[in-house]
Amino acid sequence: MPEQQTLSIIKPDAVRKNLIGAIESRFEQAGLKIVALKMIQLSRAQAEGFYAEHQGKPFFEGLVDFMTSGPVCVQVLSGDNAITRNRELMGATNPEEAAPGTIRADYAESVSINAAHGSDSPESAAREIAYFFEPGEIFARS
Numbered sequence: 001m002p003e004q005q006t007l008s009i010i011k012p013d014a015v016r017k018n019l020i021g022a023i024e025s026r027f028e029q030a031g032l033k034i035v036a037l038k039m040i041q042l043s044r045a046q047a048e049g050f051y052a053e054h055q056g057k058p059f060f061e062g063l064v065d066f067m068t069s070g071p072v073c074v075q076v077l078s079g080d081n082a083i084t085r086n087r088e089l090m091g092a093t094n095p096e097e098a099a100p101g102t103i104r105a106d107y108a109e110s111v112s113i114n115a116a117h118g119s120d121s122p123e124s125a126a127r128e129i130a131y132f133f134e135p136g137e138i139f140a141r142s
């Protein structure tokens with residue numbers, strides 16, 4: 001598998017619970033490299049644009065409320081098969097369905113308050129990385 005990059009977000013619930021280090025540590029221990037990183041407070045417009053694919057769904061307004069409820073950490077993770085590996089580390093969207101030992105199984109509260117985001121395809125990774133980072137903010141690390 002070639003080197004890939006993916007966008008990860010530590011969501012407001014996990015930041016509130018002081019889990020930034022615990023979650024970043026899981027990425028590093030799995031061999032993924034953090035090549036860009038920042039803490040930000042999303043505006044409603046930023047959250048709506050980021051989750052545009054879900055516009056019109058019943059949970060959309062609640063999702064935007066939640067994602068703007070406090071600061072988040074956004075990071076670009078790099079490594080072999082990084083997109084799928086990050087999704088595996090996160091576990092299923094609904095923590096009740098997430099495999100034991102995954103981020104969501106261990107830290108998520110519910111299907112809507114679920115600790116982490118990860119890009120789900122190369123196309124979404126490219127869009128989501130560019131949504132938050134300028135090229136000069138992403139570092140080459142070998």
Ligand code: DAT
Pocket residue numbers: 054059063092093111112113114116117118120
């Ligand atoms: P994922 O975050 O695993 O990629 P998704 O893209 O389907 O999942 O949905 C984006 C977010 O929207 C998800 O992390 C939490 C929220 N969400 C999804 N389905 C939901 C539902 N049935 N009820 C409440 N929130 C939901």
Ligand code: MG
Pocket residue numbers: 118120
């Ligand atoms: Mg998704």
